[in-house]
Amino acid sequence: MAKSTSIYVCQSCGNKASKWLGKCPQCGEWNSYLEEIASKDKGGKQVATGKAVPIALQQIESGSTVRITTADAELDRVLGGGIVPGSLILIGGDPGIGKSTLMLQAALSFAGGKVLYVSGEESESQIKLRAERLPFSGGNCYILTETNSQAVIRHAKELQPGLVIIDSIQTLRNEYIESAPGSVSQIRECAADFLRYAKDENVPVFLVGHITKDGSLAGPKVLEHMVDTVLQFEGDHHHTYRILRTVKNRFGSTSEIGIYEMQGSGLRQVNNPSEILISHRDEAVSGIAVTGTMEGLRPMLVETQALVSSAVYGTPQRSANGYDAKRLNMLLAVLEKKCGFRLAVQDVFVNIAGGLKVDDPAIDLGIVAAILSSHHDVPLSPRSVFIGEVGLSGEIRAVNRIEQRLAEAEKLGYEEIYISKNNLAGLNRKGFKIAIKPVGKMEEFFGEVFG
Numbered sequence: 001m002a003k004s005t006s007i008y009v010c011q012s013c014g015n016k017a018s019k020w021l022g023k024c025p026q027c028g029e030w031n032s033y034l035e036e037i038a039s040k041d042k043g044g045k046q047v048a049t050g051k052a053v054p055i056a057l058q059q060i061e062s063g064s065t066v067r068i069t070t071a072d073a074e075l076d077r078v079l080g081g082g083i084v085p086g087s088l089i090l091i092g093g094d095p096g097i098g099k100s101t102l103m104l105q106a107a108l109s110f111a112g113g114k115v116l117y118v119s120g121e122e123s124e125s126q127i128k129l130r131a132e133r134l135p136f137s138g139g140n141c142y143i144l145t146e147t148n149s150q151a152v153i154r155h156a157k158e159l160q161p162g163l164v165i166i167d168s169i170q171t172l173r174n175e176y177i178e179s180a181p182g183s184v185s186q187i188r189e190c191a192a193d194f195l196r197y198a199k200d201e202n203v204p205v206f207l208v209g210h211i212t213k214d215g216s217l218a219g220p221k222v223l224e225h226m227v228d229t230v231l232q233f234e235g236d237h238h239h240t241y242r243i244l245r246t247v248k249n250r251f252g253s254t255s256e257i258g259i260y261e262m263q264g265s266g267l268r269q270v271n272n273p274s275e276i277l278i279s280h281r282d283e284a285v286s287g288i289a290v291t292g293t294m295e296g297l298r299p300m301l302v303e304t305q306a307l308v309s310s311a312v313y314g315t316p317q318r319s320a321n322g323y324d325a326k327r328l329n330m331l332l333a334v335l336e337k338k339c340g341f342r343l344a345v346q347d348v349f350v351n352i353a354g355g356l357k358v359d360d361p362a363i364d365l366g367i368v369a370a371i372l373s374s375h376h377d378v379p380l381s382p383r384s385v386f387i388g389e390v391g392l393s394g395e396i397r398a399v400n401r402i403e404q405r406l407a408e409a410e411k412l413g414y415e416e417i418y419i420s421k422n423n424l425a426g427l428n429r430k431g432f433k434i435a436i437k438p439v440g441k442m443e444e445f446f447g448e449v450f451g
C-alpha cells in the first residue's frame with residue numbers, strides 16, 4: 001500500500017511546499033497553492049530501466065530524421081517542414097477555437113500509418129459525428145476514450161501507430177499520482193510519460209492543451225519546457241479565420257504561421273491570405289486603406305478601416321480593433337501636432353478587417369491614410385497600397401522586407417504603392433511594374449494623396 005502525504009503545489013510554476021502559502025516565493029503568484037497527494041513509492045516502479053548508452057557525436061547517423069509530411073500544408077509549414085518522428089508537440093488554444101477539429105483532420109488525412117486519437121473529452125460517437133462532417137475517409141484512424149496515461153501508452157504500444165494525438169493533456173491522469181486530472185503534478189507526469197513513449201518508440205505525439213483566461217497554457221511552464229514544439233491556435237470567435245503560430249520549435253523557425261478558415265465542413269487551409277482579407281470593392285468608400293504586413297515570412301495585404309466623427313460626449317473616444325490603441329493615440333498626436341489636423345475633438349475608431357491582430361509598424365501609413373480619408377470624407381483609390389512606419393516627428397520610416405511586400409501588392413493587381421523614401425536605397429525599382437510613390441514626411445504624403 002502506497003504511503004501518501006499531502007504537499008502543496010503552486011499551480012502557476014510548480015513550486016512545492018509542505019504547507020499552504022498565500023504567495024508563491026518562486027513566481028510571486030498569489031493564492032496559487034493547491035493541496036495534492038503525493039504517492040511516496042511512485043518512483044520505485046519506474047527507476048533504472050534506461051537502455052541508452054553514450055554515443056560519440058560523429059557516430060550518430062545524420063539524415064535519419066526524415067520528416068513526415070501531412071496532408072495539411074499549413075501544419076507542415078509551422079512545424080518547419082513536416083513532423084519530426086519522435087517529437088512531442090503541444091498545441092494550445094482557447095476553448096472552441098478548433099483544436100480538436102484540426103487534430104481530427106490531421107488524424108483522418110494522415111498517410112504515414114495508423115493514428116491513435118485519444119480523447120478524454122468526447123465520446124466515440126461524438127467524435128464519429130464530428131468526423132462525418134469532415135471531408136476525409138480516415139481509414140487508419142483509431143479512437144480511444146481513455147484517461148489513464150499508462151493504459152493509453154499500453155494501447156499505443158500494441159497498435160503501433162505512426163502518430164498519437166492526445167486531446168487533451170488536462171484530462172489525463174497518471175495512476176501513481178493521486179491528485180486530480182489537470183493539476184500541475186498530473187500534467188507534468190502525464191507529459192513525461194508521453195515524452196518517454198515518443199522518444200522510445202520514435203513516434204510523434206501531439207498534446208492538446210487548454211489556455212487559461214490570462215492567455216497562458218494551463219499547467220506549469222515546465223510543460224512548455226518539456227515538449228519539442230509549442231503551437232498556438234488563435235483567432236476570433238466572431239470571425240472564421242484561425243491562425244496557427246509556433247511559439248517554440250526545436251526543429252524549425254518560430255516565425256511561420258498557418259492560416260485556416262473554419263467552415264461547416266471543418267478547417268480549410270488558406271493558401272493566399274491576402275485575397276480573403278481584402279473586400280473587393282468596386283466603388284470607392286472613404287475610411288478604407290489597404291496596407292501590407294508580414295506574418296512570419298509571408299507578406300499579407302490587409303484592409304484598415306477608420307471612422308472619424310465629431311465627439312458627442314466631452315471626451316472623444318479612441319478605439320482600435322486589431323491594432324495597438326497606444327500606437328493609435330501616438331499617430332493621432334502626430335497628425336495633430338505635425339500636420340495640424342484637428343482630431344482632438346473627434347471620435348476615432350480603427351479596425352483591421354478580418355479579425356486579425358497586427359503589430360507590424362509598417363501598417364502605420366495605412367492607418368493614417370484611412371483616418372485622413374474618413375476625416376475629409378475623400379475615398380482613396382481602391383488600387384493603392386500604403387506601407388510605412390510613422391515616426392514621432394511625422395517622418396515616414398523604412399520598413400523591412402520591402403521587396404516581398406511590393407511583390408505581394410503587385411501580384412494582387414494593385415497599381416500604386418506609397419512607401420518611405422528611405423526604402424528606395426538598394427531597391428531595384430525596374431523589377432516592379434507597380435508604380436512606386438516614395439514619400440518622406442506626413443505633409444508630403446497628405447499633399448500627394450489628397451492634393
Ligand code: TYD
Pocket residue numbers: 093094095096097098099100101102130133134262263264265266267
Ligand atoms: P473544436 O475543435 O471543438 O474546438 P476546441 O477543441 O479547440 O475546443 O471546435 C469547435 C468549434 O468549431 C465549434 O464552435 C463549431 C466549429 N466547427 C465548425 O464550424 N465546423 C466544423 O466542421 C466543425 C467540426 C466545428
Ligand code: MG
Pocket residue numbers: 096099100101121167
Ligand atoms: Mg476540443
